[in-house]
Amino acid sequence: MNQVNGQSHSDAILVLGGGISGITAAVEAAEMGCTVYVVERTASLGGRVAQMHQYFPKLCPPACGLEINYQRIRKNHDRIKILTLAEVASVSGEAGAFEVTLNLQPRFVNERCTACGLCEPACPVRRPRQFDYGLGEAPAIHAPHEMALPSWYVVERSLCPPGCAKCAEACPYGAVDLTMTAKTMKLSVGSIILATGWTPYDASLIANLGFGASRNIITNVMMERLAAPGGPTHGRILRPSDGKPVRTAAFVQCAGSRDMNHLPYCSGVCCMASLKQATYLRKQNPDAQVYIFYIDLRTPGFFEDFLLQVERDDKVVLKKGKVARVEEDPATGNLQLEVEDIMGGGKLQLQTDLVVLATGMVPNARGAVPLDLQYDEYGFCTRDAQPRGVVPAGLSKGPVDVASAIQDATGAVLEAIGSMRR
Numbered sequence: 001m002n003q004v005n006g007q008s009h010s011d012a013i014l015v016l017g018g019g020i021s022g023i024t025a026a027v028e029a030a031e032m033g034c035t036v037y038v039v040e041r042t043a044s045l046g047g048r049v050a051q052m053h054q055y056f057p058k059l060c061p062p063a064c065g066l067e068i069n070y071q072r073i074r075k076n077h078d079r080i081k082i083l084t085l086a087e088v089a090s091v092s093g094e095a096g097a098f099e100v101t102l103n104l105q106p107r108f109v110n111e112r113c114t115a116c117g118l119c120e121p122a123c124p125v126r127r128p129r130q131f132d133y134g135l136g137e138a139p140a141i142h143a144p145h146e147m148a149l150p151s152w153y154v155v156e157r158s159l160c161p162p163g164c165a166k167c168a169e170a171c172p173y174g175a176v177d178l179t180m181t182a183k184t185m186k187l188s189v190g191s192i193i194l195a196t197g198w199t200p201y202d203a204s205l206i207a208n209l210g211f212g213a214s215r216n217i218i219t220n221v222m223m224e225r226l227a228a229p230g231g232p233t234h235g236r237i238l239r240p241s242d243g244k245p246v247r248t249a250a251f252v253q254c255a256g257s258r259d260m261n262h263l264p265y266c267s268g269v270c271c272m273a274s275l276k277q278a279t280y281l282r283k284q285n286p287d288a289q290v291y292i293f294y295i296d297l298r299t300p301g302f303f304e305d306f307l308l309q310v311e312r313d314d315k316v317v318l319k320k321g322k323v324a325r326v327e328e329d330p331a332t333g334n335l336q337l338e339v340e341d342i343m344g345g346g347k348l349q350l351q352t353d354l355v356v357l358a359t360g361m362v363p364n365a366r367g368a369v370p371l372d373l374q375y376d377e378y379g380f381c382t383r384d385a386q387p388r389g390v391v392p393a394g395l396s397k398g399p400v401d402v403a404s405a406i407q408d409a410t411g412a413v414l415e416a417i418g419s420m421r422r
């Protein structure tokens with residue numbers, strides 16, 4: 001805290017959300033000399049990017065981008081404080097002098113954890129792994145993910161059988177502390193960057209596309225986990241129902257998007273995501289046949305080159321068609337699709353091994369900070385008209401790809417610094 005014109009003033013920045021936007025904002029601000037608090041509600045930094053197999057357009061594994069940023073965080077460790085399992089409880093004050101109270105949930109594992117994994121087999125609990133969107137399983141004590149920062153394990157205490165302390169007994173480092181309790185913490189900051197990102201649209205709300213009725217109807221984010229080496233199938237794209245290799249797959253574009261009954265807007269990245277995922281499948285299985293059913297293919301700017309590359313593959317059929325219904329044949333687990341052929345007219349019938357629903361992105365911004373923020377009709381923060389000192393970044397402002405999120409977060413830092421020094 002400094003004194004400016006006789007008033008308390010902080011140059012510190014609170015970055016809410018530890019995805020690629022928040023991480024970028026944190027390192028850029030720290031490298032400009034600011035103290036930064038990254039407040040992340042899960043057990044680790046990384047956000048949705050950490051859940052991808054590869055990201056377009058270069059098809060790099062997320063480790064590339066994240067690790068470079070983690071190194072920048074480590075270099076600036078005296079300026080960047082990472083607070084995980086943390087959320088904002090209250091905010092008072094104004095730009096230059098916000099007082100923020102955080103609620104911090106216990107991790108039940110301390111900094112002595114080396115992520116050796118000896119605790120995992122000792123745990124009697126197995127439950128669907130949230131990081132894999134329920135496709136795989138994990139014990140109650142687990143690593144948040146393979147690119148987690150911090151890498152310390154975390155215990156989902158609500159799942160522990162009464163009196164069980166097997167993980168603590170198995171830990172050779174004394175890192176498991178099942179007596180930890182929730183805490184609050186107060187911070188003085190000059191500005192707040194809101195980088196709270198997105199959640200996948202709930203595909204079970206799109207009744208005609210059969211999500212939930214068949215395990216072989218998955219969403220695009222689940223497909224990333226199926227293809228990822230750290231995922232439930234160690235990167236082999238197999239049918240969830242019977243573990244068989246996928247020979248035919250259909251991608252359903254705009255699953256719930258650009259639809260007044262679901263998400264009226266375009267998420268901007270789903271066409272590129274499906275084209276990318278078609279390449280995952282084709283690389284693994286040279287005989288695999290892929291269909292992509294779309295209303296319009298949206299691959300703006302240089303992404304057009306990626307579309308052209310996929311179009312050259314004659315095993316990928318891009319068809320302008322609206323998928324009206326997907327149903328499972330219970331005897332085989334195969335999926336029967338009915339598609340309205342937009343150009344040719346009439347209906348197409350098709351059978352595939354797997355269906356991938358390209359669902360959109362729903363913003364997390366609303367309610368993330370108890371301040372009077374301005375949102376558009378879809379729940380994204382508006383670009384302007386926010387309280388001075390509160391700067392939205394990345395996906396909290398609108399659907400964007402990673403490169404745009406990074407650019408936006410860098411700009412948000414300048415705006416945040418300007419707002420608290422004005």
Ligand SMILES: Cc1cc2nc3c(=O)[nH]c(=O)nc-3n(C[C@H](O)[C@H](O)[C@H](O)COP(=O)(O)OP(=O)(O)OC[C@H]3O[C@@H](n4cnc5c(N)ncnc54)[C@H](O)[C@@H]3O)c2cc1C
Nearest residue numbers: 017019020021041047048055056196197198394395401402
């Ligand atoms: C299927 C699919 C594939 C994609 N593939 C690509 C690709 O290949 N290339 C590409 O460029 N883009 C891709 N994208 C887009 C990419 O995922 C986003 O651009 C990126 O995730 C934006 O990062 P972000 O940090 O803004 O948000 P997020 O990644 O969502 O990170 C937000 C973080 O904030 C945290 N948070 C949320 N609320 C709170 C709160 N209240 N308090 C504290 N923390 C909070 C979250 O836990 C999370 O860690 C894809 C999108 C989809 C749907």
